[in-house]
Amino acid sequence: MTKILVVFHSITGNTMELAKAVAEGAREEGVDVVVKRVPETIPEEILEKNPGYRAVKDELKSFEVANPEELEEYDAIIFGSPTRFGVMSSQMKQFIDMTGKLWMGRKLEGKVGAVFTSNEMPHGGKEATLLTMILPLLGHGMIIVGIPPVKELYKAGSYYGATSTGKPREEDLEVARLLGKRVASIAKKLKS
Numbered sequence: 001m002t003k004i005l006v007v008f009h010s011i012t013g014n015t016m017e018l019a020k021a022v023a024e025g026a027r028e029e030g031v032d033v034v035v036k037r038v039p040e041t042i043p044e045e046i047l048e049k050n051p052g053y054r055a056v057k058d059e060l061k062s063f064e065v066a067n068p069e070e071l072e073e074y075d076a077i078i079f080g081s082p083t084r085f086g087v088m089s090s091q092m093k094q095f096i097d098m099t100g101k102l103w104m105g106r107k108l109e110g111k112v113g114a115v116f117t118s119n120e121m122p123h124g125g126k127e128a129t130l131l132t133m134i135l136p137l138l139g140h141g142m143i144i145v146g147i148p149p150v151k152e153l154y155k156a157g158s159y160y161g162a163t164s165t166g167k168p169r170e171e172d173l174e175v176a177r178l179l180g181k182r183v184a185s186i187a188k189k190l191k192s
């Protein structure tokens with residue numbers, strides 16, 4: 001069975017909501033989908049000062065923490081990060097930087113990769129974040145999947161991945177589901 005990992009970083013839940021929609025879309029293809037989060041590096045006592053975090057922390061913590069070495073087990077990996085100053089969060093970058101052993105062994109080569117992000121401003125760096133998230137995946141030799149110019153893209157998302165401005169709207173979730181479904185469909189074809 002084709003196995004897909006959706007791995008995300010989130011503090012106030014927006015990227016987590018996109019991750020759930022990406023997974024939902026992938027499951028429509030009848031593949032095995034696992035959703036995990038990357039390790040958090042901000043101390044809990046600092047996070048606790050953020051009401052947005054307190055509101056979602058129980059759900060966030062219900063997702064298992066991913067181990068970089070497990071990426072090898074999946075046929076496709078979809079990475080989600082909040083935008084931080086126009087790039088992915090340091091927590092997600094740290095996770096990716098821990099995949100050096102897999103890179104040396106070319107273990108992710110030929111697997112499908114895709115990305116999504118949430119930020120706060122309409123033009124606050126979504127596309128810059130998505131494009132720079134793709135670079136390490138290309139370094140691994142992954143096959144990058146984006147979104148073609150379907151009608152849904154006129155209302156949300158990007159060619160380069162799914163997005164949201166703050167809390168995802170239904171249109172954002174729709175594009176996230178499309179991304180998950182497309183990745184799953186391509187991963188299935190590559191495996192057959």
Ligand SMILES: Cc1cc2nc3c(=O)[nH]c(=O)nc-3n(C[C@H](O)[C@H](O)[C@H](O)COP(=O)(O)O)c2cc1C
Pocket residue numbers: 009010011012013014015016081082083084085086087118119120121122123124125165166167
């Ligand atoms: C340190 C920091 C940097 C950020 N940088 C940006 C930015 O460059 N552009 C933007 O639109 N939003 C920025 N944001 C806002 C977050 O990307 C946004 O709130 C996002 O939806 C949070 O995702 P989460 O709910 O999954 O944690 C930043 C937030 C923080 C804390």
